[in-house]
Amino acid sequence: MTRAEPDSRTISLIMALRAAGIVDTGVLGAIERTPRHVFVEAGFLDRAYENRALPISCGQTISQPFVVAKMTEALCLTPRSKVLEVGTGSGYQSAVLSHLCRRVYTIERYRTLHEVAKKRFEALGLRNITTRLGDGCLGWPEQNGFDRILLTAGALECPPDVLGQLRDGGLLVLPMGPPEQQFITVIRRDGDDFHAHRGEQVRFVPLVAGIAKAI
Ligand code: SAH
Numbered sequence: 001m002t003r004a005e006p007d008s009r010t011i012s013l014i015m016a017l018r019a020a021g022i023v024d025t026g027v028l029g030a031i032e033r034t035p036r037h038v039f040v041e042a043g044f045l046d047r048a049y050e051n052r053a054l055p056i057s058c059g060q061t062i063s064q065p066f067v068v069a070k071m072t073e074a075l076c077l078t079p080r081s082k083v084l085e086v087g088t089g090s091g092y093q094s095a096v097l098s099h100l101c102r103r104v105y106t107i108e109r110y111r112t113l114h115e116v117a118k119k120r121f122e123a124l125g126l127r128n129i130t131t132r133l134g135d136g137c138l139g140w141p142e143q144n145g146f147d148r149i150l151l152t153a154g155a156l157e158c159p160p161d162v163l164g165q166l167r168d169g170g171l172l173v174l175p176m177g178p179p180e181q182q183f184i185t186v187i188r189r190d191g192d193d194f195h196a197h198r199g200e201q202v203r204f205v206p207l208v209a210g211i212a213k214a215i
Contacts, residue, residue, distance in 0.1 A: 006032050009048075009049035010032055010049060012049065013031070013036075013049045013050075013051060013065060014028055014031065014032055016051045016065075016066075017031065017051065017065060017066060017069050020051070020066050022066070022069040022070070022073065023073075024069075024072075024073045026077075026100055027069050027072045027073050027096075027100070028069070029099070030072070030096045030097075030099035030100050031065060031068070031069060031096055033099055034092065034095045034096050034099070035124075036048045036049055036062075036065070036092060037049070038120055038123070038124065039062055039090040039091055039092040039095070039120065040054050040056070040062060040090070041054070041055065041056055041057065051064060051065050051066050052064050052065075053067075056089060056090050056113070057110075057112055057113065057116075058110040058112055058113055058212070059205075060089050060090075060110070060113065060205050061089070061204075061205055062089060062090040062092050063089075063092070063093060063152060063204070067184075067200075067202055068092065068093050068096055070184060070199065070200055071093075071150060071152075071173050071184060072093075072096055072097065072100065074171070074173045074184060074186050074199065075097075075148045075150060075171055075173055076148075076171060077097070077100040077101045077148060078101070078147075079100075079101065079102060080101075080102050080147070081100075081101035081102055081147040081148050082101070082102055082103050082105075082143070082145070082146055082147050082148075083097055083101050083103065083104045083105065083146060083147065083148045083149070083150065084104075084105050084106075084107075084139065084140055084143070084146040084148075084149045084150070084162070084165065085097065085104055085105070085106040085107070085149075085150045085151075085152065086106075086107050086136030086137075086139075086149070086150070086151040086152065086153065086162065086207070087106075087107070087108065087136060087151060087152035087153040087207070088106040088107065088108035088113060088114060088117045088131060089108065089113055089117070089152060090113070090116075090117060090120075091106075091116075091117030091118075091120045091121060091129075093150070093152055094106045094117070094121070094126075094129050095120070095121065095124065095126055095129070097150070098121075098126045098128050098129050101128075101147075101148070102128065103128045103129075103130065104128060104129045104130070105130050105132070105140050105143055105146075106129060106130070106131055106132070107131075107132045107133075107134050107135075107136040107140060108131070108132075108133060108134075108136075109133070109134070109135060109136065109208065109210065109211050109212045110212045111133055111211075111212070114131060114132075114133040115133075117131060118131045133211065134211060135209060135210050135211055136151070136153075136159075136162070136207070137159040137161065137162065137207065137209045137210075138159075138161050138162075139159070139161045139162040139164070139165040140165065141161075141165070143165075144164075144165045145165065145167045146165055146166055146167060146170060147167055147170050147171075148170060148171050148172070148173075149162060149165070149166050149170070149171075149172040149173070150172075150173050150174070151172075151173070151174035151175070151207060152175075152204065153175070153204055153205055153206060153207035153208070154174075154175040154176070154177070154179065154182045154202075154203075154204035154205065154206050154207060155174060155175075155176060155206070155207040156176070156177065156178065157176065158172060158174055158176070158187065159207070159209075163187070163189075163194065166187075166189045167189070168189055168190070168191060169188075169189065169190070170188070170189050171186060171187070171188055171189075172186070172187040172188075172189070173185070173186050173187075174187075175202050175203075175204040176196075176198075179203065179206070181201075182201065182202050182203055182204060183198045183199060183200065183201050183202065184198075184199040184200045184202055185197065185198055185199070186199065
């Protein structure tokens with residue numbers, strides 16, 4: 001299959017990410033292949049390829065491409081990785097991950113976001129993404145034993161059920177800390193030990209336990 005040449009907006013975004021220090025060519029390639037305009041709200045189409053977070057429905061946000069790239073780099077994915085994502089949101093981050101790993105399991109607590117994202121994955125033919133409406137604080141127990149886990153909502157600490165579903169030697173990435181002091185944090189599991197490393201300062205919407213009632 002031949003791949004379409006990236007358009008000028010995509011090229012500018014990739015250049016902005018390189019200038020901001022993203023070096024992983026696999027990650028840059030996955031971002032290049034992911035049409036961000038498909039994941040933003042209609043009113044923000046003209047800003048889809050800017051390196052910034054944008055509002056989506058249910059009061060949530062589609063993450064800044066730089067942060068998506070940083071977190072994806074930190075996951076050190078391989079084509080064999082089985083990945084859990086907590087916080088599907090627009091589905092953009094899941095789509096980027098799907099190009100770099102074997103399978104993505106993604107959970108969202110808002111029905112609207114879950115359903116819209118699922119349709120986007122189908123439309124783009126991203127068949128290695130499995131979606132679920134549910135509480136990501138509980139993880140995905142039936143698939144226990146993830147090589148990589150990514151939380152895309154901020155928390156003071158990683159929910160224990162999620163941590164417990166990381167396989168030995170696996171990596172988990174989350175925005176950790178109070179809202180004003182959140183850092184991309186990488187946790188590596190070594191048997192029953194968990195080692196954490198702190199990276200870039202970020203600002204994410206909060207991780208909230210339970211399925212959203214209204215929408
Ligand atoms: N990865 C997303 C980022 C969306 S913002 C993207 O690329 O667009 C974070 C998302 O996490 C929000 O949609 C929010 O509803 C969701 N979220 C927060 N707490 C959650 C929980 N306990 N379970 C599942 N999703 C959750």
